[in-house]
Amino acid sequence: MLPKLFSFTHFRKNASASPFVSHTFKTKDLKPFRITHFQKKGGSSASSGSFASSTSFTSLGRNPRVTNFEFHVSNFARSAAAHLPHAIIARRAGKSRESELRMTARILDGNAIRDQIFSELSAEIRQLAARGIRPGLAAVLAGDNPASKLYVNSKIAACAKLGLASFLLTPPATITTAELLSLVQELNRRDDVDGILVQVPLPPQVDSKRILDAVDPAKDVDGFHPYNVGHLVAGRPTLVPCTPAGVMEILRRSNIPLEGASAAVLGRSDIVGKPMALLLMHANATVTVCHSKTRDLPGVVRRADLVVAAMGRAGMVTPDYIRPGATVIDVGQIVVTDPAVAERLFANFPERLAKFRAKGSILAGDVHPDVAKVAGAYTPVPGGVGPLTIAMLMSNTVKAARLRRGADAARESGRPAEASAAAEAAIKR
Ligand code: NAP
Numbered sequence: 569m570l571p572k573l574f575s576f577t578h579f580r581k582n583a584s585a586s587p588f589v590s591h592t593f594k595t596k597d598l599k600p601f602r603i604t605h606f607q608k609k610g611g612s613s614a615s616s617g618s619f620a621s622s623t624s625f626t627s628l629g630r631n632p633r634v635t636n637f638e639f640h641v642s643n644f645a646r647s648a649a650a651h652l653p654h655a656i657i658a659r660r661a662g663k664s665r666e667s668e669l670r671m672t673a674r675i676l677d678g679n680a681i682r683d684q685i686f687s688e689l690s691a692e693i694r695q696l697a698a699r700g701i702r703p704g705l706a707a708v709l710a711g712d713n714p715a716s717k718l719y720v721n722s723k724i725a726a727c728a729k730l731g732l733a734s735f736l737l738t739p740p741a742t743i744t745t746a747e748l749l750s751l752v753q754e755l756n757r758r759d760d761v762d763g764i765l766v767q768v769p770l771p772p773q774v775d776s777k778r779i780l781d782a783v784d785p786a787k788d789v790d791g792f793h794p795y796n797v798g799h800l801v802a803g804r805p806t807l808v809p810c811t812p813a814g815v816m817e818i819l820r821r822s823n824i825p826l827e828g829a830s831a832a833v834l835g836r837s838d839i840v841g842k843p844m845a846l847l848l849m850h851a852n853a854t855v856t857v858c859h860s861k862t863r864d865l866p867g868v869v870r871r872a873d874l875v876v877a878a879m880g881r882a883g884m885v886t887p888d889y890i891r892p893g894a895t896v897i898d899v900g901q902i903v904v905t906d907p908a909v910a911e912r913l914f915a916n917f918p919e920r921l922a923k924f925r926a927k928g929s930i931l932a933g934d935v936h937p938d939v940a941k942v943a944g945a946y947t948p949v950p951g952g953v954g955p956l957t958i959a960m961l962m963s964n965t966v967k968a969a970r971l972r973r974g975a976d977a978a979r980e981s982g983r984p985a986e987a988s989a990a991a992e993a994a995i996k997r
Contacts, residue, residue, distance in 0.1 A: 674945040676822050676897075678814075682955035685817065686730060689962055693731055696969065703969035704733035705763040705789065705961075706755045710748065710774065711741030716767045723765065726958045732965060733760060745775045749782050756784040762972060763789035763965035786972050789964040792839065800843060803850050807964050812844035814956025815876060815897050816851070818947060824874065824895050826851040832869045834858045834885070834934065835878035840899055844876050865889070877934035883913040885935040893944035899953050900934030913937060 696703065705727050709720045720736065727734035739751060748770070755764050764787045770776045785795035791809040799806035819826060831853040835841035845857045853874065858865055869875055869889045877885050878899035890896060904910050910924040913932055920937075924930040933949030940946055947953055 673940050673943055674822075675940075676818050676895075676945055676947045676952060678818065678947060678952040678955040681818055681821050682959040684821065685956075685959040685963060689730055689959075689966055692966055696966070697731070701969060701973050702731075702733050702760075703762045703966050704735065704760045705765060705965045706735040706737060706758075706761045708737045708739070708748075708751065708755075708764070708766045710739045710743050710767070711771045713769065716769070720765075720767050723958055723961060726962055727965075730962055732962065735761065741771045743771065743774065745773070745778055748774055748779050752779060752782045756782075756787065761787065762969035763787055763961075765790055765961070787968055789961055789968055790839075791843070791964070797838075797843075800846055807968060808847065808960075809839055809843045810960035810964065811840050811878075811899060811953065811957045812847050813960040813964075814953055815844060815899065816847050817956055817960065818897065818953065819874075819895070822945065824945065826853045826874070829853045829873040830871060831855045831874040831876065832858055832872035833876045833878070834865075834869065835880075835899075837878065840878040844878065844899075848874070848876075879934050881934050882909055882932040883934070883936040885939060887936065887938050887942045890939055890942045892942050894942075896935055896939055896943040896946040897953060898933035898935040898947050898949050900932070901949065901954060902932050902934075903929050904932045905929045 693703065705723070707720050707723055709716060724734045724736055737751060737755075739748065743751075752764065752766065755761050764783050766779055766783065768776060768780075770779060780792050781794065783793055785793045785807075788796050788807055789810075791797070791800070791807045791813075796806045796808075800808060818824075826848065831845075831848045833841050833845045833848065833855060836845075836857050836859045841857060841859075845855045848855045856868060856872070858868055862868060866886075866889045869885070870891050872891065872894060874895045874897070875885065875890065876897045876899060880900055880902060882900070882902040882904050885896070885898075904913065904924070905928060907924075909932075910921060910930060913936060914920040914924065914930075917937055920930060931950050933947075933952070935946065935949070937948075
């Protein structure tokens with residue numbers, strides 16, 4: 569029988585049946601302990617309402633370095649985790665002194681942040697509409713890669729939701745570099761197109777670099793053009809690649825402090841790792857960029873207050889990589905089809921494992937789900953960074969429209985200085 573040293577009450581809204589949810593707690597004023605048993609007691613039904621429970625746990629002694637505590641909650645919905653953080657009141661049994669434990673594992677909900685951005689964009693799109701401007705996005709989908717089709721369709725659907733114009737161009741997989749170049753140049757000339765998105769990968773016979781470089785930098789809503797990359801390096805306002813821009817929105821809107829923070833970016837690709845590192849550096853974080861040749865990756869990552877993982881390696885970032893309390897952003901999106909990998913990742917998440925077994929595949933990130941026990945805040949996969957990528961594409965399209973059309977209007981009225989000021993101001997917003 570375990571010694572019953574403490575009892576606590578755990579409040580949570582809208583709890584419903586679900587598998588384990590693991591949390592990490594920190595306390596400054598209680599002796600280190602680990603909760604070893606959880607038992608639901610009375611209170612609400614399993615599907616809704618508030619919830620009270622009690623548990624027993626053992627002291628781990630007086631080791632002052634132990635500051636994190638594991639807490640496994642059974643019979644809760646994973647969706648309930650969205651209500652975090654919530655209060656934990658701890659009470660020493662038989663004594664009146666109450667201490668508050670702060671749970672640190674906060675879920676950074678990408679869907680909620682995406683919705684917030686969409687509602688801000690809607691207001692802006694209405695204002696532009698009042699001036700007769702309807703921003704438009706052209707998407708070029710060459711060939712029939714199913715994943716690319718899915719991505720492009722979701723981007724077109726987002727345009728429809730926000731009331732942006734969209735144009736889907738679907739040249740065949742046999743298109744040549746010259747043909748695709750002329751298609752892009754045509755889009756560059758069109759006045760109703762503010763943003764051009766060329767979905768990669770392009771068919772193998774196409775020179776992708778030449779195509780991406782042919783996109784007018786003012787319409788380069790992916791932020792891949794060397795002109796925009798140069799502006800990003802120099803810290804000038806520009807169209808920024810969507811995924812890292814989305815990560816910055818998550819961090820900003822979740823009040824994650826960046827100034828002076830130590831950040832590890834895992835991955836150095838042109839579309840995620842490098843721009844991510846630059847954005848964090850411009851936000852005054854001290855950035856370490858890691859890659860496949862980094863020595864002692866776990867040791868390097870463990871020193872970071874903020875970890876951004878963008879490697880495409882399912883669940884590689886395990887709890888031992890993470891400094892307790894660190895913020896962990898998971899950019900990785902990997903479709904797992906190997907049962908052994910699914911077992912390794914979701915051993916503590918039977919609901920997800922069941923989903924995998926039913927479907928034969930599941931979406932995972934670079935970060936092992938058990939990291940939630942150690943991190944201070946983290947983005948889940950799915951529902952973390954993914955929704956922000958599309959939100960930032962929409963935001964870049966609106967920004968590009970403001971920039972181009974605001975500047976055009978001033979230029980046409982013979983006010984070139986005002987045109988460049990309008991361009992600068994538009995892109996800063
Ligand atoms: P990428 O071009 O393949 O780059 C992967 C990077 O990770 C490379 O820099 C590579 O290092 C590094 N890396 C690979 N294995 C590693 C290891 N074992 N240890 C340390 N570093 C390692 O991939 P990407 O396009 O940046 O995408 C990365 C992930 O993000 C993918 O899962 C992708 O699907 C996902 N993604 C998600 C979104 C979204 O909307 N959520 C958007 C874009 C990408 P080297 O440079 O040394 O090879």
